[in-house]
Amino acid sequence: MAEIIQEEKGKGGKKKAKKHAPHIDMTPMVDLMCLLITFFMLTTAFSKSKVMEITLPEKLKDKDKKNQEAPRIAKSRTLNVILGPDNKIFYYTGMVEDPKNPPVLQVTDFSPTGIRALLLERNKALFNKISQFQADVTAGKITIPRDSVASAVRKLKNDDDTGPIVLIKAYKASNYGNFVDILDEMSIVGIARNTFVDINWIEEKMVETALGITPTSAQKK
Amino acid sequence: MPKIKLPTKSPHIDMTPMVDLFSVVLTFLMLTTTMRQPEPATVDTPASISEKPTPDYNMMTLLISKEGGVFLNVDNGGDTLSKFRPLILAEMGKQYNIEFTEEEKREFEKLPMSVGVPMDKMKEFLDTKEPAKRKLLQTGIPYDSLDNQLASWVLYCRQVNPKVNACLKGDSKTEYPVVKKILNILQDKNVNRFNLITNLEAVKIKDENTQK
Numbered sequence: 150m151a152e153i154i155q156e157e158k159g160k161g162g163k164k165k166a167k168k169h170a171p172h173i174d175m176t177p178m179v180d181l182m183c184l185l186i187t188f189f190m191l192t193t194a195f196s197k198s199k200v201m202e203i204t205l206p207e208k209l210k211d212k213d214k215k216n217q218e219a220p221r222i223a224k225s226r227t228l229n230v231i232l233g234p235d236n237k238i239f240y241y242t243g244m245v246e247d248p249k250n251p252p253v254l255q256v257t258d259f260s261p262t263g264i265r266a267l268l269l270e271r272n273k274a275l276f277n278k279i280s281q282f283q284a285d286v287t288a289g290k291i292t293i294p295r296d297s298v299a300s301a302v303r304k305l306k307n308d309d310d311t312g313p314i315v316l317i318k319a320y321k322a323s324n325y326g327n328f329v330d331i332l333d334e335m336s337i338v339g340i341a342r343n344t345f346v347d348i349n350w351i352e353e354k355m356v357e358t359a360l361g362i363t364p365t366s367a368q369k370k
Numbered sequence: 371m372p373k374i375k376l377p378t379k380s381p382h383i384d385m386t387p388m389v390d391l392f393s394v395v396l397t398f399l400m401l402t403t404t405m406r407q408p409e410p411a412t413v414d415t416p417a418s419i420s421e422k423p424t425p426d427y428n429m430m431t432l433l434i435s436k437e438g439g440v441f442l443n444v445d446n447g448g449d450t451l452s453k454f455r456p457l458i459l460a461e462m463g464k465q466y467n468i469e470f471t472e473e474e475k476r477e478f479e480k481l482p483m484s485v486g487v488p489m490d491k492m493k494e495f496l497d498t499k500e501p502a503k504r505k506l507l508q509t510g511i512p513y514d515s516l517d518n519q520l521a522s523w524v525l526y527c528r529q530v531n532p533k534v535n536a537c538l539k540g541d542s543k544t545e546y547p548v549v550k551k552i553l554n555i556l557q558d559k560n561v562n563r564f565n566l567i568t569n570l571e572a573v574k575i576k577d578e579n580t581q582k
Contacts, residue, residue, distance in 0.1 A: 178389055179389055182392035182396055189403055198415065199424065200565035202420075202422070204562055207560075208557045208558070324546055325542055325548075326544075
């Protein structure tokens, strides 16, 4: 970044002050600034991390609360999703302790054609409603303050009575990434009702049989 | 034919606009920057489509490392000024019969990172000034049923600052039983709403919307 400073000629050099050009060499300053910019760019945490909110059902502690009846949900609407090891997902519909037709465990994964396709299929009505609403908002058919879009979507979800009720359970060999991923799928597909519940020992056994591991927890209870 | 008078021009390039531009960029970077904090454990957070930014205030962040160590970061960033940290440390000291000096409390307040030191090592941790030694002492907060210090930390954090929100920052490879245990401890202390810290994965939902 060298430069040649030319001496100013022509005015005859009457005044001594005008002999030197009033020019300051900026090159070192540019060099320094380059360094500083590089430093700041490398140290900056540009993308601020995001948060995903979850609310877990309150634990029942008091005795009188324990007598509270569990919420009744339609058997056909439930979808039990079990997070397995190696990013596998097991799912079945209905009740686990059903003597007439015991549930059949099916395997899928986190790819768009896996669990998402399944959930979309089950949640088609609500998903279409939400995406229609969002499209209308973007197209300007519905004028609504930006802040209230989320609450409007929430209301759509609350009114939903056809979509699946997803019960998410985690087998012990699953990891935190799966846990976040499945919750993420819920918000992508717009599942209205989903909750996290503890895995049942029968389900653990079912997963283990499906995986071909000798069951470990069957004798627990 | 007149020659093109290129050679007579000064080979000097005026750097001033470049300096101006650089100043602007530099000022912008300096103002927007939040220095990356050195954490006791590197954590690779999972991705989600959530677009809600991490709040700056009233946060209690539990860092869960891949190995299952838990580190607590409370009142860092936005509300360091409210000085909850020394109060929390004092309460913890009371429970575990450790008297912390004013200096130690101030040291705890100034710590820019998450802390995962068992209470019996806490004094040693705060007294030493060497980062390497400190790093060695950061073994994670004990949270098993025999010595559940995490529960006490959570309890006092909420006592000192009732508005505090629980934030979970876990590695995607953390085993689920560890997370479950920590969630249980938090739920025992009546924390039922959690913020899971994730990376934004914007592309995913875009694809989703265009397909359907």
